[in-house]
Amino acid sequence: MSEFHHLEPLVRRWSKRCRFSPDDCDAVRALPYTRRTFGKDAYIVREGEHTTDCTLLLRGFAFRQKLLTDGDRQIISFHIPTEFVDLQNGLLGVADHNVQSLNHSEVASIPRGPLMSLADEHPNIRLAMWIDTLIDSSVFREWVVNVGRRDSRARIAHLLCELVLRLERTGACRDGMFDFPLTQEQLADATGLTAVHTNRTLQSLRRDNLIQLSNGILRVVDWEGLREVGDFDELYLHQQV
Amino acid sequence: MSEFHHLEPLVRRWSKRCRFSPDDCDAVRALPYTRRTFGKDAYIVREGEHTTDCTLLLRGFAFRQKLLTDGDRQIISFHIPTEFVDLQNGLLGVADHNVQSLNHSEVASIPRGPLMSLADEHPNIRLAMWIDTLIDSSVFREWVVNVGRRDSRARIAHLLCELVLRLERTGACRDGMFDFPLTQEQLADATGLTAVHTNRTLQSLRRDNLIQLSNGILRVVDWEGLREVGDFDELYLHQQV
DNA sequence: CGTTAATTTGAGACCATTCAATTTCGGTGG
DNA sequence: CCACCGAAATTGAATGGTCTCAAATTAACG
Numbered sequence: 001m002s003e004f005h006h007l008e009p010l011v012r013r014w015s016k017r018c019r020f021s022p023d024d025c026d027a028v029r030a031l032p033y034t035r036r037t038f039g040k041d042a043y044i045v046r047e048g049e050h051t052t053d054c055t056l057l058l059r060g061f062a063f064r065q066k067l068l069t070d071g072d073r074q075i076i077s078f079h080i081p082t083e084f085v086d087l088q089n090g091l092l093g094v095a096d097h098n099v100q101s102l103n104h105s106e107v108a109s110i111p112r113g114p115l116m117s118l119a120d121e122h123p124n125i126r127l128a129m130w131i132d133t134l135i136d137s138s139v140f141r142e143w144v145v146n147v148g149r150r151d152s153r154a155r156i157a158h159l160l161c162e163l164v165l166r167l168e169r170t171g172a173c174r175d176g177m178f179d180f181p182l183t184q185e186q187l188a189d190a191t192g193l194t195a196v197h198t199n200r201t202l203q204s205l206r207r208d209n210l211i212q213l214s215n216g217i218l219r220v221v222d223w224e225g226l227r228e229v230g231d232f233d234e235l236y237l238h239q240q241v
Numbered sequence: 242m243s244e245f246h247h248l249e250p251l252v253r254r255w256s257k258r259c260r261f262s263p264d265d266c267d268a269v270r271a272l273p274y275t276r277r278t279f280g281k282d283a284y285i286v287r288e289g290e291h292t293t294d295c296t297l298l299l300r301g302f303a304f305r306q307k308l309l310t311d312g313d314r315q316i317i318s319f320h321i322p323t324e325f326v327d328l329q330n331g332l333l334g335v336a337d338h339n340v341q342s343l344n345h346s347e348v349a350s351i352p353r354g355p356l357m358s359l360a361d362e363h364p365n366i367r368l369a370m371w372i373d374t375l376i377d378s379s380v381f382r383e384w385v386v387n388v389g390r391r392d393s394r395a396r397i398a399h400l401l402c403e404l405v406l407r408l409e410r411t412g413a414c415r416d417g418m419f420d421f422p423l424t425q426e427q428l429a430d431a432t433g434l435t436a437v438h439t440n441r442t443l444q445s446l447r448r449d450n451l452i453q454l455s456n457g458i459l460r461v462v463d464w465e466g467l468r469e470v471g472d473f474d475e476l477y478l479h480q481q482v
Numbered sequence: 483c484g485t486t487a488a489t490t491t492g493a494g495a496c497c498a499t500t501c502a503a504t505t506t507c508g509g510t511g512g
Numbered sequence: 513c514c515a516c517c518g519a520a521a522t523t524g525a526a527t528g529g530t531c532t533c534a535a536a537t538t539a540a541c542g
Contacts, residue, residue, distance in 0.1 A: 047476070048476070064382070066382070066383070066386045068386070068390055068391070068472055069472050070472075072390045073390075074385060074386040074389045074390040076382045076385050076386070088375045088378060088379070091368070091371060091372055091375055092372070092375055092376075092379070092479055092482060093479075093481075093482065094476065094479075096379050096382070096383075096476050096477045096479065097382055097477075120364060123361060126367075127332070130332060130371060130374075131332055131333070133371075133374065133375060133378065134329045134332055134333055134374060135333075136378060137329060137374065137377060137378040137381060138329070138333070138337050140378060140381035140382050140384075140385060141305070141307070141317045141337070141338055141381050142307070142337075143381075143385045144315060144317050144381060144384045144385050144388060145307045145309070145315040145317070147385060147388050147389035147433070148315045148388035148389075148432075148433030149309055149313045149314075149315040149433055150309070151497075151498095152497080152498075183519085183520065183521090184520075184521065184522095185520080185521095191389075192388070192389030192390055193498075193499090194498075194499060194500080195520090195521085196498090196499075196500080196501095196521095196522085196523090197497085197498055197499070199520095199521060199522060199523090200498090200522090200523090202521095203522085215507090231309055231310050231311075235288070235289070235335065235337050236337045236338075238333055238334075238335075238337070240334075241333060241334065392529075392530095393529080393530075424487085424488065424489090425488075425489065425490095426488080434530075434531090435530075435531055435532080436488090436489085437489095437490085437491090437530090437531075437532080437533095438529085438530055438531070440488095440489065440490060440491090441490090441491090441530095444490085456539090483541105483542100484541100484542095485540100485541090485542090486539105486540085486541085486542105487538105487539080487540070487541095488537105488538080488539065488540080489536105489537080489538065489539080490535100490536080490537065490538080491534100491535085491536075491537085492533105492534090492535085492536100493532105493533095493534095494531105494532085494533090495530105495531080495532075495533100496529105496530090496531075496532090497528105497529095497530085497531085498527105498528090498529085498530095499526100499527075499528070499529085500525100500526085500527070500528090501524105501525095501526090501527095502523100502524090502525095503522100503523085503524085504521100504522075504523075504524100505520100505521080505522065505523090506519105506520080506521065506522080507518105507519080507520070507521080508517100508518090508519080508520090509516100509517085509518090509519095510515100510516080510517080510518105511514105511515090511516085511517100512513100512514090512515080512516095
């Protein structure tokens with residue numbers, strides 16, 4: 001079992017994007033890291049913290065969020081395995097938002113120093129990292145649009161479309177079907193709605209035969225329909241990069 | 242007048258952040274660029290475009306936006322001089338959103354190739370550039386929160402607080418007073434509201450003696466009050482970096 | 483100064499919220 | 513395996529913030 005290296009999925013993802021040399025790949029594999037696990041809703045990073053590591057998600061889901069002073073929560077992004085949940089903290093000194101584990105998750109904590117040195121010394125790796133942060137950024141922009149200008153049906157449909165495409169890449173979604181561990185409250189916090197209205201909106205999407213959702217499994221019944229309702233265009237995911 | 246180099250403000254901003262060597266500074270100054278001007282509302286970058294340059298704002302304001310299929314517009318960020326409006330396009334192949342000139346503006350178009358080579362060869366410059374894109378990203382996250390979870394008064398107050406702090410750094414805002422070229426429609430598109438409701442909300446902020454706004458000049462009368470109404474915390478701007 | 487853009491006002495409709503109660507689900511221990 | 517429990521999902525009714533549509537007023541500009 002020690003044949004398998006925990007960072008291998010990261011190597012695969014990055015090397016595909018940036019034509020890594022064998023040396024680049026080995027350099028990533030040589031990164032020091034600590035494996036950690038988190039329970040449901042556990043905090044991985046806290047706003048205001050001076051972070052010392054970057055966190056690569058190995059298993060489970062995670063999400064970023066900010067809390068308002070009145071206690072309201074806005075979820076800013078969801079993350080799936082092989083993604084960093086806080087790569088920006090490699091360069092920014094202080095975390096500007098929280099990161100929580102969505103369900104039971106497993107991560108690799110990589111110290112900032114070695115990670116940034118790696119970037120300094122390997123142009124291809126640096127490029128892959130930078131592009132990761134740029135795609136993050138593009139997703140945030142789309143989320144501004146989503147919560148700013150779309151109605152409840154479109155917001156939720158759009159979010160589901162995004163998850164489908166991202167999960168398909170990792171094989172976690174096949175035939176439009178995947179494990180959907182989000183509670184309706186989390187879905188609400190991600191779309192800027194209330195849990196109650198999220199519930200009614202999901203029912204409306206089900207009624208229109210766009211999706212099925214039960215037992216924590218989501219199935220997209222009508223992809224083109226969902227796409228249309230969600231005003232979805234995947235350009236912003238930059239998946240070809 | 243040829244004493245003054247158009248990229249000098251950029252050199253100053255970056256070198257302050259990353260301890261540039263004289264050589265770093267000269268390398269930035271040596272960048273090739275084309276000066277261009279744009280009229281009100283003119284497109285600087287269009288979604289879907291394969292961009293060849295990055296655009297540094299020299300004078301005037303600009304903003305990023307996306308259009309929905311139904312024609313609605315969501316503004317994603319505002320930009321002020323010495324900022325790049327599309328630095329991410331140096332690495333991402335295709336523009337995922339539009340950039341428009343807010344008023345009459347002046348920019349320096351820098352070809353991607355030389356700009357990225359510069360980053361490759363100068364660690365400090367690369368760091369400054371990367372951090373620029375990371376701060377962009379942090380601002381987008383805060384905007385997700387703003388349009389997702391705050392009511393109309395808070396959204397507008399928050400946006401005004403952000404503008405004040407950013408403009409103060411460049412000297413364009415003093416004593417809480419600055420040229421405010423945004424129309425109420427643009428303000429609405431940035432906060433996810435309608436122009437009509439933006440108008441009523443501005444009146445409400447004026448009535449509470451938080452701001453004065455007339456003749457395109459905005460004056461923050463009660464900074465602490467505005468800050469409180471907007472639930473504003475400037476951590477996300479990372480201005481100390 | 484004339485013409486268009488931008489701001490302002492009013493009234494009514496609607497989408498989403500709030501608050502509360504009920505039902506279902508998922509996990510746990512007896 | 514069933515009884516139990518808390519969490520999550522669902523439903524209802526009333527409220528409210530924001531939108532829509534239209535018209536009037538004011539400001540900007542050539």
